[in-house]
Amino acid sequence: MSDLPRALTAIAPSQISSHAAPCCQASRQWLIAQATAASIDGRTGPDWVGRRIRWGPVVWPVYWCQLLREPTGDCGVQAAIAEFTCRELGMPVRRVQLILRCAGQELAQWELLWRNSPSTTRWIDGALCYHEAVAVGDRSIRILDATEPVIWTGREDGIVALRVVDPTCGDGLVDWDGTLINLNTWQSLERHEDLTRSERQLAQRPLIHGRV
Ligand SMILES: [Zn+2]
Numbered sequence: 001m002s003d004l005p006r007a008l009t010a011i012a013p014s015q016i017s018s019h020a021a022p023c024c025q026a027s028r029q030w031l032i033a034q035a036t037a038a039s040i041d042g043r044t045g046p047d048w049v050g051r052r053i054r055w056g057p058v059v060w061p062v063y064w065c066q067l068l069r070e071p072t073g074d075c076g077v078q079a080a081i082a083e084f085t086c087r088e089l090g091m092p093v094r095r096v097q098l099i100l101r102c103a104g105q106e107l108a109q110w111e112l113l114w115r116n117s118p119s120t121t122r123w124i125d126g127a128l129c130y131h132e133a134v135a136v137g138d139r140s141i142r143i144l145d146a147t148e149p150v151i152w153t154g155r156e157d158g159i160v161a162l163r164v165v166d167p168t169c170g171d172g173l174v175d176w177d178g179t180l181i182n183l184n185t186w187q188s189l190e191r192h193e194d195l196t197r198s199e200r201q202l203a204q205r206p207l208i209h210g211r212v
Contacts, residue, residue, distance in 0.1 A: 004099060004161055005125040009186050013095040013165050014076025014132060016062050016084075023065035028084065030068060035085035045136055046082030049146040053078055057119035074119070075147045079132035082146035092138040094183075095165040098131040101158045128160060135164050140175045153177050161188045 018024040038048035056072045079095060086093035107124055114121040123130040135141040143152040163186045172183045181187055
């Protein structure tokens, strides 16, 4: 995707670090309890994350245990929590990276918020911003946002490109609301209708992977 800013496509999905001590284990148990309570409450997916972990700047690396003391995280923290807890609850889940086209007013507010913290704004490039979410489902996925209770459908305004990340699966296709998505590849939404016949046939094959 040569037309996408390298500064954004080079970002890896955020990973929360863990101390070799019980502190981080306790935090993960607390998060599992939150996710379990939400699922018992009849909700599926990670929409509880944004209510428990408020959105805002953080300085990386982020450790699990700091979320107990200071429940704040950017979209990367929230997506990492969503991935971890969905998997713990037995859902097939993958990380999703998005490049969104945002309104100038929003970007200006975010720039200001991040500039006033020790965090960096490497996730904004011109009118584009980098965002993280999760995809729930195996062959047919729903893209869920842990920052706000949004289900990305592909018809949303503002999604420029996305990458569905699956470290257990080198390539393969998943069906996102009728759109075939190549795993582990930045994909422009303009390309939705351009998949070849062989790619569509490939999509009929079962995926071979491990945990997901
Ligand atoms: Zn810790």
